[in-house]
Amino acid sequence: MFKGKTSLDVTQLENFIYDMSKCIKCKGCTWVDHIYMPGVKFSTRCPSATRYLFDSYGAYGKMRIGLALAEGRLDYSDELLRILYACTLCGACDVGCKRNLDLEIELTLEALRIKAVKDGKGPMPEHKKIAQNILTRHNRFGVPHENRRKWLPEGIKPSPKADVLYFVGCSASYTSPEIARATVKILNASGTPFMLMPDEWCCGNVLYSVGMIDEAQALARRNIEAVKQTGATTLLTSCAEGYRMWKVDYPKLLNMSTADLGFKVVHLVELVDELIKKGALKLTKRLDLKLTYHDSCSLSRLSEPWIPWEGKRGQWGMVSPPLERRRGTNGVYQPPRDILKAIPGVELVEMPRMRENAFCCGAGRGTKEAFPDFALWAARQRLEEVKEVGAEAIVSACPWCKENFAQAVSKNGEGLKVLDISEIILAAIPG
Ligand code: SF4
Ligand code: SF4
Structure with a gap:
């Protein structure tokens, strides 16, 4: 069993050796807890294990693969990469596992992909194309960057300066513009001034998700700095994936707390709920x-604020200083x-x-x-x-x-x- 200094730094798979080695294959990560289970139908929580019906695809399989990779007992293969990536990183396994053992399953799965990229094996070819789109055209679709604001409806003018900055994201900018349009109309109807980023780029969600840590870190730094330059105090999203990226993964990538970002990250549902309760909408x-x-996974169990941690693991896996666990119950x-x-x-x-x-x-x-x-x-x-x-x-x-x-x-x-x-x-x- 691993004992000694460790941290939650996902760039080092070794930090999760304890978690990988302590998986007891109970499959709490696969089945919905019995007290919530409505019957045989809808009783599984892991899309990957349910779809592929093979233990390697469950979190327990990936924990064993990860341990073997970390200890140099296993080589990469096409099938191994498929197992690592045919997983939605949805966090359902993490919630299930933490009901019993408090193992850091989601972080381990993320660390495994980062290792696969560092080892020159990951991500999948399709991901490399998306990454290229993001790096060259600042959106995941590879469409012209200059069309990013085409969704903006006539008659709605963002303020040049406002407390609220609406980060639209690639999807609402290009493929689901009805969401961006509805969002700014809601802001207008409630009398909430908002601005847009002078030059909005992709949040880099896919880059981080597939393990391209260097590229994701560079984009996180660029985007955070761009928001700070605007003076906004609230970054608003209408996208759950973008919300998680800004609120949780940027701080995680840059080894800082969500609270130290310099602005608050808010999803539209949080803002609207507040506006209704204040009588403004x-x-x-x-x-x-x-x-x-x-x-949505990224607005719910994956959205709890990030707090860096490093310390020691001792007897029976006890950690010191205490670690504030993210168990998914404080999502939106x-x-x-x-x-x-x-x-x-x-x-x-x-x-x-x-x-x-x-x-x-x-x-x-x-x-x-x-x-x-x-x-x-x-x-x-x-x-x-x-x-x-x-x-x-x-x-x-x-x-x-x-x-x-x-x-x-x-x-x-x-x-x-x-x-x-x-x-x-x-x-x-x-x-
Ligand atoms: S719930 Fe946790 S300990 Fe149990 S099989 Fe899944 S990953 Fe392993
Ligand atoms: S992240 Fe989701 S799909 Fe992947 S192993 Fe966990 S529950 Fe299954």
């Missing part, structure tokens, strides 16, 4: 809709639910797997790019759950989720509505 227009809310769960419940005519029904136990949509962390079939399969699993509770619409707070669900619905020719919460909020504003 009224959602009084009736929308007769039975809907369910999908907790209530604000979107309170918003939806505040709208007249909206009936919110919950899916069996919700909050920190939600099943990932399958799109994020490099999955959709390298394993599109797996991503659509995961979305389908979730849509089965939507059907089970009889909802007419699935609502999420992330363009990645919306796009993946929409593709899965259209492939299946269903009538289910797929909406972003910004669209629902806008539709409920009178006038």
